[in-house]
Amino acid sequence: MTMPSPEQMQTQALEYVKQGQEALSAIVSTLSENLASVLRTAGGVGGAGGTGTGAGPAGMLPKPVEAVDQAFDISIQMLEAQRAFAHSLLDAVAPALRAAESAVDPTIDRTRTR
Secondary structure, eight states, X not given: OOOOOHHHHHXXXXXXXXXXXXXXXXXXXXHHHHHHHHHHHTTSSOSTTSOSSSOOXXXXXXXXXXXXXXXXXXXXXXXXXXXXXXXXXXXXXXXXXXXXXXXXXXXXXXXXXX
């Protein structure tokens, strides 16, 4: 079995990132549409069932400082999840990396991790 080149791996990784971004974009779009629907129904944005005045349910929305804090909190959680995922990937490819290192230099200790 031929190992893909670094360029091929980078291309594949970039494709996965793009797919993830597209999925996240679809999620955000759906959430936005749902929020707009709730606000319209409650009279906050106008449209079907709303007053159209924009004087909606202010209590339903977080204060700006809370929104920023929530955004950073979720960002931290996402980065921690990405770090854990990256570590799991390293664990998953460790046997192949050790084998490749041993093939290049047989004096390398094959029992070490990361």
